[in-house]
Amino acid sequence: MTSAPVSVPALNTSRSQELFSAAQTLMPGGVSSPVRAFRSVDGDPIVFDRVKGAYAWDVDGNRYIDYIGSWGPAICGHAHPKVIGALRNALGKGTSFGAPCALENQLAEMVIDAVPSVEMVRFVNSGTEACMSVLRLMRAFTGREKLIKFEGCYHGHADMFLVKAGSGVATLGLPDSPGVPRSTTASTLTAPYNDLEAVKRLFAENPGEIAGVILEPVVGNAGFLPPEPGFLEGLREITAENGALLTFDEVMTGFRISYGGAQAKFGITPDLTTLGKVIGGGLPVGAYGGRAEIMAMVAPAGPMYQAGTLSGNPLAMTAGIHTLELLRQSGTYEKLEATTSRLLAGILAAGRDAGLPICGGSISAMFGFFLCDGPVRNFEQAKAADTKRFGKLHRAMLERGVYLAPSAFEAGFTSLAHTDEDIDITLEAFRDCFAAIA
Numbered sequence: 187m188t189s190a191p192v193s194v195p196a197l198n199t200s201r202s203q204e205l206f207s208a209a210q211t212l213m214p215g216g217v218s219s220p221v222r223a224f225r226s227v228d229g230d231p232i233v234f235d236r237v238k239g240a241y242a243w244d245v246d247g248n249r250y251i252d253y254i255g256s257w258g259p260a261i262c263g264h265a266h267p268k269v270i271g272a273l274r275n276a277l278g279k280g281t282s283f284g285a286p287c288a289l290e291n292q293l294a295e296m297v298i299d300a301v302p303s304v305e306m307v308r309f310v311n312s313g314t315e316a317c318m319s320v321l322r323l324m325r326a327f328t329g330r331e332k333l334i335k336f337e338g339c340y341h342g343h344a345d346m347f348l349v350k351a352g353s354g355v356a357t358l359g360l361p362d363s364p365g366v367p368r369s370t371t372a373s374t375l376t377a378p379y380n381d382l383e384a385v386k387r388l389f390a391e392n393p394g395e396i397a398g399v400i401l402e403p404v405v406g407n408a409g410f411l412p413p414e415p416g417f418l419e420g421l422r423e424i425t426a427e428n429g430a431l432l433t434f435d436e437v438m439t440g441f442r443i444s445y446g447g448a449q450a451k452f453g454i455t456p457d458l459t460t461l462g463k464v465i466g467g468g469l470p471v472g473a474y475g476g477r478a479e480i481m482a483m484v485a486p487a488g489p490m491y492q493a494g495t496l497s498g499n500p501l502a503m504t505a506g507i508h509t510l511e512l513l514r515q516s517g518t519y520e521k522l523e524a525t526t527s528r529l530l531a532g533i534l535a536a537g538r539d540a541g542l543p544i545c546g547g548s549i550s551a552m553f554g555f556f557l558c559d560g561p562v563r564n565f566e567q568a569k570a571a572d573t574k575r576f577g578k579l580h581r582a583m584l585e586r587g588v589y590l591a592p593s594a595f596e597a598g599f600t601s602l603a604h605t606d607e608d609i610d611i612t613l614e615a616f617r618d619c620f621a622a623i624a
């Protein structure tokens with residue numbers, strides 16, 4: 187007792203535990219989405235009561251510095267007063283029209299202005315919906331059926347993508363999901379990330395049959411994996427040469443890697459793009475868009491059917507518009523970059539000081555580290571990371587009031603609300619926790 191260098195009272199999470207055990211009788215695994223259940227870090231999840239800025243408070247009153255940000259949307263900080271204020275005004279006019287509203291034009295213009303590949307856009311309600319729709323569109327436009335995706339990339343839970351689909355699926359140890367017909371995934375071809383030769387081989391083996399290639403231009407669902415120099419350029423060339431379409435799934439990276447997404451950051455323009463997370467500002471929104479000529483295929487302009495009862499609803503559009511307005515102010519991405527790179531450098535230094543194998547990286551407001559020697563170029567190599575040790579680290583960090591993604595294979599997110607002091611506190615916690623698990 188007396189000799190303890192830092193006295194940290196044990197975290198009381200009794201109310202969380204009560205709620206979670208009740209939840210397990212009500213909902214499968216006690217959750218509405220799998221990775222929230224903390225299975226891969228061997229512990230019970232924390233039940234949140236409210237969020238604000240860089241912080242989340244649980245139902246027992248504990249405060250955490252949050253590095254998930256609702257899995258991406260909270261890039262301006264949770265519950266930003268501008269977004270909440272605009273939502274209150276919008277609420278007064280009703281929650282859903284099921285008819286066109288001017289706010290859709292406004293958000294569409296903002297997305298088209300920001301994202302180089304997007305000339306026209308369709309709003310949907312989630313990233314999953316955006317990705318399943320974009321695949322239908324790639325097939326409709328090319329008249330071909332096959333798709334190339336990369337091992338460890340996640341594109342939502344539609345059948346065709348549940349092949350080597352990264353974090354959520356991987357951490358549960360389900361290589362694929364039961365219930366997905368073989369016939370559905372038969373036309374889904376996979377290649378290791380950062381491996382252009384593998385992609386060339388697939389094109390050579392399936393001449394004239396591949397509709398397109400979809401990828402996370404910076405991977406966040408297999409841990410943080412940046413594209414190697416030449417990889418995105420190479421994909422652009424190979425798809426163009428083969429009459430196939432290139433889709434960047436920017437559900438995570440859109441408006442996060444830069445205002446125009448990873449495509450603006452790396453200067454590579456795909457044919458199609460999917461968006462989600464940030465563009466909904468915390469409400470359920472997804473979008474897909476691209477060249478006008480391709481988007482002209484989408485109903486009712488064209489024959490490819492896709493629809494949505496709540497798509498483009500005024501609340502969701504409002505949260506998106508005001509989030510993007512905050513992001514497009516000057517200095518935003520410089521600030522996010524500075525915060526995140528300081529955090530990541532501190533994490534790596536703390537790990538090394540504790541004698542742990544560690545590697546990692548960050549771009550703008552997205553970061554990640556693996557507890558193994560680097561570099562990690564793809565999901566296969568990521569799987570060498572010490573997940574048991576990560577689980578211990580995760581629990582120890584929670585005890586210190588730092589909320590990290592509950593999986594070794596998820597990127598972390600910072601926000602405009604994270605202050606230097608938050609980073610200092612976080613790094614102190616990392617130093618102590620790394621030492622404790624080394």
Ligand SMILES: *Cc1c(COP(=O)(O)O)cnc(C)c1O
Pocket residue numbers: 311312313314315317340341342343402406407435436437438462463472
């Ligand atoms: C989160 C995510 C999705 C799925 O979005 P949901 O809104 O969860 O359906 C798709 N692609 C990527 C890259 C994602 O990170």
